[in-house]
Amino acid sequence: MAGFETKYLGDLRTENTHLQSGTTIITDAPTDNQGKGEAFSPTDLCALSLTNCILTTMGIYCNNHGYHLDAAKAHTIKHMANDPRRIVRVEINMELKLREADNDHAREGVLRIVKTCPVSRSLHPDIEQDVKVEFV
Numbered sequence: 506m507a508g509f510e511t512k513y514l515g516d517l518r519t520e521n522t523h524l525q526s527g528t529t530i531i532t533d534a535p536t537d538n539q540g541k542g543e544a545f546s547p548t549d550l551c552a553l554s555l556t557n558c559i560l561t562t563m564g565i566y567c568n569n570h571g572y573h574l575d576a577a578k579a580h581t582i583k584h585m586a587n588d589p590r591r592i593v594r595v596e597i598n599m600e601l602k603l604r605e606a607d608n609d610h611a612r613e614g615v616l617r618i619v620k621t622c623p624v625s626r627s628l629h630p631d632i633e634q635d636v637k638v639e640f641v
Contacts, residue, residue, distance in 0.1 A: 516541070538590070552583035552595045555634065558624035559597070563615050567603070572611045576602035594633040606640040 507524035514520055517534035518541075532547050534540025545553070556579045567574040577599065584594035605611035619625065619636045628634065 518544070537585075548583060548585065548592050551592060551628075552581055555595050555622075555624045555628065556581045556597050556599075558622040559599070559619055559636065562618045562622040563601070566614055566618055567611075570611070570614065572608075572615075573604040574601065574615075575604060576600075592632050594635060595628075597634075597636045599636065599638045600641045601638060602641055612640065 510522045510524060512520045512522075514531075517539060519532045521530045521532065522528070523530075530550070531544040532550065533542060533544040535546045535549075536542035538546075540546065560577050560579065563577070564574055566572070579597055579599040582596040583592055584596065585591070586593040601615065603611060603615060616638060619638065620634070625634060
């Protein structure tokens with residue numbers, strides 16, 4: 506695995522490079538914590554990692570079982586607390602278009618991913634993961 510490289514750019518901003526692909530992500534501190542809020546914050550990326558991991562793992566599950574995840578979208582809200590500053594809750598509302606939505610096995614398998622994807626299992630148990638899935 507090639508890994509990642511991070512450079513501090515000053516003014517509470519970082520540039521992160523995925524060494525295998527060369528793709529970069531800029532982070533910025535949020536406006537409520539001395540930043541400009543001009544890019545994703547590190548805690549934004551943490552919350553979004555949960556959303557992206559769930560959707561990606563659902564896609565893998567569907568591919569492996571011959572199901573068709575035709576469309577998916579999600580809205581993610583990160584809830585912060587202070588003293589110490591931390592993520593306390595990640596709220597995700599997903600809409601999935603699964604051709605086999607009327608198949609109980611397909612639906613159950615896709616829904617099981619919500620609590621079993623790698624990021625979900627990696628987050629501290631004190632972080633509430635409130636994920637709602639609607640089949641459309």
